[in-house]
Amino acid sequence: MSAFDELKAHLRVTCALEQVQGRLGWDQETVMPRGAADQRAEEMAAMEAVLHARRTDPRLGDWLAAVQAPDEAGAALIRHARRDYDRHARVPADLAEEIARETSRAQGIWAEARAKDDVDAFLPVLDRVLGLKRQEAQAMANGGDPYDALLALYEPGMTGAEVAALFDRLRPQLLALREAVMGAARQPEPLRGHFDRDEQIRIAQMLAERFGYDRTRGRIDMAVHPFSSGSGADVRITTRVDEGDPFNCFYSTIHELGHAVYEQGVAPDHALTPLGQGASMGVHESQARFFENQLGRSRAFTGWLHGVMAETFGDPGCGGAEGFCATVNRVHPGFIRTEADELHYNLHIMLRFDLERALVAGDLAVDDLEGAWNERFERDFGMAVDRPANGFLQDVHWSVGLFGYFPTYTLGNLYAGCLWRAMQADLPDLEAALGQGDPMPAVRWLGERVHRHGALRSPRETIAHACGSEPGEAPLIDYLTVKFGAIYGF
Amino acid sequence: MSAFDELKAHLRVTCALEQVQGRLGWDQETVMPRGAADQRAEEMAAMEAVLHARRTDPRLGDWLAAVQAPDEAGAALIRHARRDYDRHARVPADLAEEIARETSRAQGIWAEARAKDDVDAFLPVLDRVLGLKRQEAQAMANGGDPYDALLALYEPGMTGAEVAALFDRLRPQLLALREAVMGAARQPEPLRGHFDRDEQIRIAQMLAERFGYDRTRGRIDMAVHPFSSGSGADVRITTRVDEGDPFNCFYSTIHELGHAVYEQGVAPDHALTPLGQGASMGVHESQARFFENQLGRSRAFTGWLHGVMAETFGDPGCGGAEGFCATVNRVHPGFIRTEADELHYNLHIMLRFDLERALVAGDLAVDDLEGAWNERFERDFGMAVDRPANGFLQDVHWSVGLFGYFPTYTLGNLYAGCLWRAMQADLPDLEAALGQGDPMPAVRWLGERVHRHGALRSPRETIAHACGSEPGEAPLIDYLTVKFGAIYGF
Known part of the structure; x- marks a missing residue:
């Protein structure tokens, strides 16, 4: 041999x-x-x-x-x-x-x-x-740098300094957008009501099918923290149900479907090799966030979902499909990262990035973490953390040693912005399909450009190959500006 | 070190x-x-x-x-x-x-x-x-001898020749008992009716609790073939439900509980060592068969179960608790080993033992297995196999390479007979407890004498230590004679 x-x-x-x-x-x-x-x-x-x-x-x-x-x-x-x-x-x-x-x-x-x-x-x-x-x-x-070594486990080729510089560029743009949104005259209402558990699970299963998840090579279970696990022929996801908030179930399901469909889509030739999985956690999160936001929270797809909800639970009472889309995308500060809107989400990540970098550098002691979190949270979100479970205890990551992982969520958002821009030119009819609850044209595009290649290329090259240009933050900011401008009318 | x-x-x-x-x-x-x-x-x-x-x-x-x-x-x-x-x-x-x-x-x-x-x-x-x-x-x-090498994986210290000699001694005694039973004037009716799936599962869970299974260190799921798996702090069982035959669920659950409670009862000192599990599959089956038969199918325990069934599903209509016990223990030839009564069970094993020994020796080709099975089955059971799933395709064992495993079921029955005899002297009040649906005096006795020692001793020594005398087949034959004599009146 x-x-x-x-x-x-x-x-x-x-x-x-x-x-x-x-x-x-x-x-x-x-x-x-x-x-x-x-x-x-x-x-x-x-x-x-x-x-x-x-x-x-x-x-x-x-x-x-x-x-x-x-x-x-x-x-x-x-x-x-x-x-x-x-x-x-x-x-x-x-x-x-x-x-x-x-x-x-x-x-x-x-x-x-x-x-x-x-x-x-x-x-x-x-x-x-x-x-x-x-x-x-x-x-x-x-x-x-020790933090760089950890970050490289999840996003090879990226350093803490590069992430910090990126976040410094993103932050003022996100804050400006948030100001525009929060100051807008039109403010959507949150969803209210009771949404039966079994019906939510039924819809989650329907979403799995619509987003191209192959149940013969995977399964859906319940867990405290939704996640996706496995590669190749056995890629499983979990979800959770809150009977007061069906979006929690639906959008965490769509998020995990993004991870799972990526893994299921890697070419079988790469199976059981280091190429037989996603290119990095950043690219992985780009697929998950793309499924969740660019597709699942689009005006067209929420229009379809509005119909499904009305049929299942009765009129959600947000003022029709238009209002429902605004409710789904409602911008508001909240304690929990996984439930955050697309503007606050990255602020959650920036907070965690700075704190974990200080922890790894030895500049912040574990005993001072809760205080540092709460102080920073109040500064960034304008509200005080009411209990540890809504603060630094909310995420599983640090307990399982995933220091250096959080930045990949924002990198994922950034990559998703790039993919969204590139996809527009190729798929002029995507909106019509999404309006029918059919994201498969987008899923197939991603499958061809991203999924099947697995870890053949570096994370950056993977996105550049898919988009035809180097990744940057401008497409994300453009996407957010267009989207929230339309919803909030600015 | x-x-x-x-x-x-x-x-x-x-x-x-x-x-x-x-x-x-x-x-x-x-x-x-x-x-x-x-x-x-x-x-x-x-x-x-x-x-x-x-x-x-x-x-x-x-x-x-x-x-x-x-x-x-x-x-x-x-x-x-x-x-x-x-x-x-x-x-x-x-x-x-x-x-x-x-x-x-x-x-x-x-x-x-x-x-x-x-x-x-x-x-x-x-x-x-x-x-x-x-x-x-x-x-x-x-x-x-190759077959001995396989048998030793499941029952160290035992040879194929010893098993064959044992089976030769057992066989005429079992056939004589069967003749007495089948010729008796009093013949119990089989159970008839529809028994709701969820209620069966609820009763199975209650059985788990009553037999001392620790659910914080185990779980119960559904599977095609009931089994028990794992040692120490994670011992899981599976069961199955047939809405026409609740005994299938109840007694396969009690059987697997015997395996699982054994594993859970091994002293924590032995955990993650070769001693931290059952002494052999024969001793394992002795616990499973003891739970199922000596305890679960006893007159006293079936009296309690009769009450539970009547309360849950309405009168089972077997002629009171006495008739219900006869129905539970009804002797009749059938295709399926796992559903066999205590007399036919060992005949199922003898058939499998002879065939697998011939397969391993090269004296029987796989292509001739179905014919050999069907011929032998008709001779031993007096009825023709109607379809492969009721014949040589019924058991998972051979497909997963478990040649040499089957004899351990009959060894388990034999050991269970020895343990039953030894227990009588120590637990004069056991019958009263079983009548209340409480097998725990027996479970504790087994825990002390068998379970906690794990694989400290050889299989034979394990049983000898527990019983105070060497194992043999006489106690099993006595137990069967007394039991079926009482039910069938001979």
């Missing part, structure tokens, strides 16, 4: 084991008995021990030294393999195992702490996880 | 990975999307590759050469480790992987073939699985 074939065979098993690890994560958040948490932490640590040994196997170094790429995909595979090998080889095996064990355990503790607003129960765990992740980041950074 | 500590640490990770493998099996039979079957086969093969490498790690040989047992449990752990190392080291890695891949794939094909009575779809798969398992058996047997 050639060095390339040996390398690929080795990675195939590693990728299969990563799928197993992902399946355990799914199990933990959907069906695992609560008394199994400690044992599961040991199982996760064992899987991580196996994976770390495979990722740092010295033979990888030999193969990578001797390997020749047979083609473009082969070259991409080697790039991924080299980057992963270099990164993992710097992390001690016992640290990798300990992180897997602690983050598995921390997840349950976070969920309980959030349910009870129990800050004291959570802080020691967060402190341990942060300590371990800082060690890992320093090891991976190899003298460079 | 001492050789013992090194050995134990290594086994801890291996045991954690075996739990992961078990969890994947659970996932496959309960929630996996059907399109994921091929990918899952790769995942299973990857897990097996990892496990095989760990089980044959040359350091195990070094540790085992140097190790000193610190105590009784340590000595037992070393015994297990030595046996497993010797056995696995004889099996080539690629064969182990290929078996994992093929059996994962075969399971879905079997399920579909059974549903459609499609023999042609199943035979090639069965032939491949059998071929691989024969190779494995020959490798493990190391010149000995």
Whole structure:
């Protein structure tokens, strides 16, 4: 066997084991008995021990030294393999195992702490996880910036400084837009009423079908925190139901469908290789946010959804389809990121980015996190956090060690803006299809331009290839200006 | 670290990975999307590759050469480790992987073939699985009898010849009992009626609670084939519902509860070691069959169940509690092993044992299996198999490579007979408790004598320790004679 074939065979098993690890994560958040948490932490640590040994196997170094790429995909595979090998080889095996064990355990503790607003129960765990992740980041950074090393796990090729500069450019434009919106004479009402759980789930399942999700290679379950998990032939999503707010279910479902349809759309040739998944979490979020916002919250699609809601629950009473679209897109400050409108969403991310960067740098102690969060939140959103679950306890990310992940949401919004602009020229009839509740022309366009390529290209190149031009923030701001200008009349 | 500590640490990770493998099996039979079957086969093969490498790690040989047992449990752990190392080291890695891949794939094909009575779809798969398992058996047997090597996976210390001799002794006694029963003047009626699915599930959940199953460390789901899976803090069971036959649900649930309560009852000290699970599949089946038959089908417990059924579904119309007990225990020839009465059950096993022994020996070809099955079934049961799903396609075992497993059911019945005799002396008030629907005195007795010890002792020693005497078949025959004599009046 050639060095390339040996390398690929080795990675195939590693990728299969990563799928197993992902399946355990799914199990933990959907069906695992609560008394199994400690044992599961040991199982996760064992899987991580196996994976770390495979990722740092010295033979990888030999193969990578001797390997020749047979083609473009082969070259991409080697790039991924080299980057992963270099990164993992710097992390001690016992640290990798300990992180897997602690983050598995921390997840349950976070969920309980959030349910009870129990800050004291959570802080020691967060402190341990942060300590371990800082060690890992320093090891991976190899003298460079630790935060950059973590960010690179989710968005290769991006640095914290670049994100900060981007956010500095975006922030005033978003604030100006928010001012225009909040000062507008026309202010939509929020949705009110009671929306039956089973009917919501039925509509969520219909949405899954309409957005092209293949249920024979996936499934939908309930979970506290909606997520998508798995690649290839087994890509599952979760959702949740709030009987007072059906948008929570519908739009978190559409969001996760964006992730899942992306994974399901990767060419089977790439399966069980490092190319057999999304190009980065930023590109992943671009698909999720595109599904959710550019498609799901468009005037045309909300028009169709208005009809579905009226038929199912009776007239939602927002003043017809036009008013319903305004209600869906209603801009208002709120505590919860996942429920935020498109303008406030990025402000939520900027807050988290600054705080997690300070945490990783050692400039902010875990004990001071709640205070720092609350102060910043009041400054940015003009309202005081009323309880920890509505503040720094709301997101699962930090408890499971996902420092460096949050910026990918805003990068996703930015990429989604670029894709939206590029799509306009190609799909003049998209609006008509969306008005019929049919997003498939857009899904197919994304499938062809983005999904099927998996991680063949870098995140930036993936978007540039799809759009025919380099990504930037202007299309996002244009999209938001046009959209909210139409709704709020400015 | 001492050789013992090194050995134990290594086994801890291996045991954690075996739990992961078990969890994947659970996932496959309960929630996996059907399109994921091929990918899952790769995942299973990857897990097996990892496990095989760990089980044959040359350091195990070094540790085992140097190790000193610190105590009784340590000595037992070393015994297990030595046996497993010797056995696995004889099996080539690629064969182990290929078996994992093929059996994962075969399971879905079997399920579909059974549903459609499609023999042609199943035979090639069965032939491949059998071929691989024969190779494995020959490798493990190391010149000995291949069937014995397979049997030893499930019942260490037992040989095919011993099983055959036991079955030769049991068979005439069972046939004599059956003749007495079938010739009796009093013949109970089968249960008739429609029994609501949700109510059946509610009763199954109540049974779980009454038999001491800890739902915080387990869960109950639906599956085609009821099973129990996992050890320690995550032991799950499945059940199924037939609205025409609630006994199917109730007694398969009680059966699986026997397995699950055993695993949950192993002392936490043994967790994630080779001692942290049942002593063998024979001992496992003894717990499952004891729960199901000696407890669940006793006159006292069926009296309580009669009340529950009458309250839930209305009078079951079998002629009161006495008649209901006779109906529950009604002896009649039938196609399906899992629905068989206590007399016919062992005849089902004997048939499977003889056929699988011939398959493994190469004396019976897969193409001739259906004919051999049908001929033997008609001879033993006095009726012709009407369709493959009621014949050789009914059980999952062979498709997933479980050759050598079937005898453990009858060994379980035999052990259960021994435990029942020993329990009588200790628990004079058991019948009164069972009459109140409370099997916990018996469950606690088993917990103390059997469950908490896990695999500390060999299967035979486990039963001998619990009963205070060596296991034999006489207690089983006595138990059956007394029980069916009372019901049928002979």
